[in-house]
Amino acid sequence: MELSISYSSFRGPTIIPQRFKASAHDNRLIPIKTTTNQLSLPPVQQLYGESRFSKSFFCGQHKRNPIRACDQVEPAGSDSDSVLAKAQFESGSSDPVLAKVTRFGSVYYKFLRPYATHEAIISAICLFARVFVENPQLFRWPLLFKAFPGLIAIILTHAYFIGINQIYDVDIDRVNKPYLPIPAGDVSLKQAWFLMIFNLLVGLLIFRLMDADLITTSIYCLGIFFSTFYSAPPFRFKKYSITASIVLPLTCSVLHNVGVVYATRASLGLPFMWSPPVVFITTFATLFFVVLSIIKDLTDVEGDMKYNIRTFAAIFGPKNITFLGTGILLVNYTGAIAATVFMPKAFKSYIMLPAHAIFALWLLFQARKLDKANYTKEASANFFQFLWKLLNLEFILFLFI
Structure with missing residues (x-):
């Protein structure tokens, strides 16, 4: 008998019987020939296989956008591919709920453009910590737990900035970045809008629950304004290099840095300086x-x-x-x-x-x-x-x- 492995682009590998012969020394059957047909899929699909990310986040299936099969890869240094690969491996788990949640988490993580999100987190933590480096007598461990929701709000508004940009740039990304979740078919535009509205509302709710003062809230809302109209009409600041090179630094550096330092000092009862x-x-x-x-x-x-x-x-x-x-x-x-x-x-x-x-x-x-x-x-x-x-x-x- 003989086993050979063939590949179907729709169903995956199929095992076919193959010839065996008995060994001269024992009765075990050992294979004398194994043939493996060369896979004809692009490298990305060979690595990850067919996507099973649901048409909605939690149920159903749909066929991935064919543009995913292009020989495009994410910029080196991004670790979202490894997360996605792990999620797809785990999707075969016996726990379907866990598999769906893991797939959702991996795609959402990729949607955030991790390299930029990491910078927002690192800079916020360092700006917060610098206030205590300059005022070590004010440090108390419970302050870290009080500040954690503020960090979540910063991450959410940053995710909103990145997501709105991907929504309005979807046609451009089909040419430049077909591996991103929307052009790749991992996330629909309706789902992306749902995520962005969620990020926006939860971030504002956190500020409300933290009882942030008027200045802190105003800086946060100003950041949302520039984040929106960097990509969205009628302004679409990113369309021209001059406006893009002004709005991006203003939002991601000036407002971000001033906002974090001001909010930290205000929470400690210190004047801004x-x-x-x-x-x-x-x-x-x-x-x-x-x-x-x-x-x-x-x-x-x-x-x-x-x-x-x-x-x-x-x-x-x-x-x-x-x-x-x-x-x-x-x-x-x-x-x-x-x-x-x-x-x-x-x-x-x-x-x-x-x-x-x-x-x-x-x-x-x-x-x-x-x-x-x-x-x-x-x-x-x-x-x-x-x-x-x-x-x-x-x-x-x-x-x-």
Whole structure:
């Protein structure tokens, strides 16, 4: 008898009998030939198989959008693929409820664009902790539990920002990022809208339950306004590079940093004030987000040009924009070193000087690596991911300067 394995694109692997012969030494049957037909699916489907994510979140099935089969991969450094693979593996579990919840969680996590969400979490925690570094006598462990709902609200408004952008960019993403949940068919537009409304309302409810003061609530609502109209008409700030490079830093750096520091100090009964480290990190992060707002478009030139989104990358080309972004960041690092030299009492020079020199050299190395790769889509995505890591490192360093 003989076993061979064949593959059906609709039903998966099928086992067919195959010939066996008895061993001369015992009566066990051992296979003498096994044939495996070469799988003809694209690499993504070979790895993950057919999606069983429900048409609604909790019941039913639907066929994944065929564009998923394109040879597109998520930018290097994103760990959402491993989460999705794990979820799909677990979907065969004997507990259907757990499998559905796991699938929902993995897709929602991917919907959040993890690299950006991680930065929001890290920066919020570091800004919160910096207030206690400057006022150690006020620290009490129960304050961490009181602040945790505020962190959840920040994550939800950040998720709202990212989700609204994906909803209004769905046609562009079918060209530039077909692996994202909406163009890939993992989430419908109706489901995406439900999630965004949920994020918005729960975030506002948390602020209400925390009895946030008028200034804190106003900063939060202003962030929601810019998050919405960055992508949504009639303003759609992202359509033009100038407005995008203003609104993105304003929302993700200025409002975010000021809001977290103000809310933390207000909860402790402290007046708001700008310490040199807070001024430094806000200025540094604002310039960094200016760079991120132009570098993020390196991989999206094709779709942006098709839908008349006039980004700097589409107008001037990836090489010139990379040169510009790298130059701005080098000014950032040079400014950090200069601030340390001219304000030795405000900063710890033994940390600031070597750290920013290393970061600057690392940036130059990665920019040169991108140039050698001739600004391919994959190399550009890797460079963009690298910049987010540099920004995260800066916020962690902020705690010790």
